[in-house]
Amino acid sequence: MLELSMRKSACGSAQQALGRKATTRSMGSFLFSAATERDVERAAPDFGAARLLISYFDAQAAGRRIKELLGNDEYEKRRPYIEAALRGEHVTFERPLSLNGRDRHLQIDYVPEFDCSRRVVGILALTQDITARKQKEARLESEALHDSLTGLANRQLLADRISLAIAHARRNRSAMAVLYLDLDGFKEINDTLGHDAGDSLLKRVGERLVAAVREVDTVARVGGDEFVIALWQVGGAGDAARVASKLVKAVSKPCDIAGRAVKITISAGVGMYPAHGKDAATLLRSADRALHAAKRVGKNAYRVFDGAPLASA
Structure with a gap:
């Protein structure tokens, strides 16, 4: 009443x-x-x-x-x-x-x-x-933009962040970079130690990647054991290569998973704006090609895309 x-x-x-x-x-x-x-x-x-x-x-x-x-x-x-x-x-x-x-x-x-x-x-x-x-509402929005396992950005948020970084670089006539990373031999570890251990390893790798870059950069998980990093304004390919090298070294350090010391490595490919693409989709393809080049030379390595700029999607 x-x-x-x-x-x-x-x-x-x-x-x-x-x-x-x-x-x-x-x-x-x-x-x-x-x-x-x-x-x-x-x-x-x-x-x-x-x-x-x-x-x-x-x-x-x-x-x-x-x-x-x-x-x-x-x-x-x-x-x-x-x-x-x-x-x-x-x-x-x-x-x-x-x-x-x-x-x-x-x-x-x-x-x-x-x-x-x-x-x-x-x-x-x-x-x-x-x-x-x-x-x-905030929780639902976060879930829509972040990977449920690692809490990292997902593909949707990554695409937005890459577009923002490109726009910023274009306005300032500077460069930005996209790094495509893939764990080496993750399936074997997942099959040996189990999926729970594999999930723990993915979260640990995500933490190491975040710790190795700046707050302004974006770390995303885009697949099972695939990660992409959007580097906000960088000086050039040399700067991006140094970050890639730092990431490869950070991930390769042994970590404790389910009471066992596990060593995992990662390979990385680098695509540069504007040299290797002027939109998110092209940069991702360039970085992915560079990643495969790194895998071909023995993994636990990085490569900068060295081909001609790809056509925009």
Whole structure:
């Protein structure tokens, strides 16, 4: 049951009550404390399952009362919405909030209330805690862009990052590089030690690759034992080759997997923008060809693509 302390108007409190009840019911079930014309309500310690707080502000004092409640900084950020509500607009927006040391996310509705002359006489503020929803959305977005096993970027995110790096290099008339890497003999280790050990090894390799490059670079897992790294602005092929050499050495160090010292090696191919391709697909093909050249010379090595630029896809 809903109980609101209603502000009487020239049109009578019943019409106002029906309007508020319809608005609040449309928002779902909730707990709240009532507000009067002179007293901004306070939230109960437990907002309830839907975490919805209702506040009412008289139009004549709305700016002052809301400012007292929010503080100057937050008030200035919400001022456009408050002014829109006072003009008679229903506005909905979202705001982050730090509450008792915890980061929360709020959805806020400012609903104008009118008298019989359609003059705004107050603002009904509906504040809902949507932190759980935002966390779920962030989790789903992350899952859509990252490899589920290693947490590294997936193909979709990699393509975006390569495109961004190319655009940056084009604007700055500089170079960027794509490195295609593949573990040597991974199938044998997977078959010998089992898939759980193989998964642990892939995660360890991913960690070593991330540790060996800059934060601005992107490390992605694009297949079973295949990785691709997009190197943001580099000085040239020599710089990219030095990074490739560093990666090969980092991965080759033994690591403990399921109580056993396991040694794995990796081969790498390097494709350079703009020398070896001017789009993501062409650069990936160039780097993949260089990777196969590294495999042919005995693995545990890297090669820079040395052919003519490939045609764009």
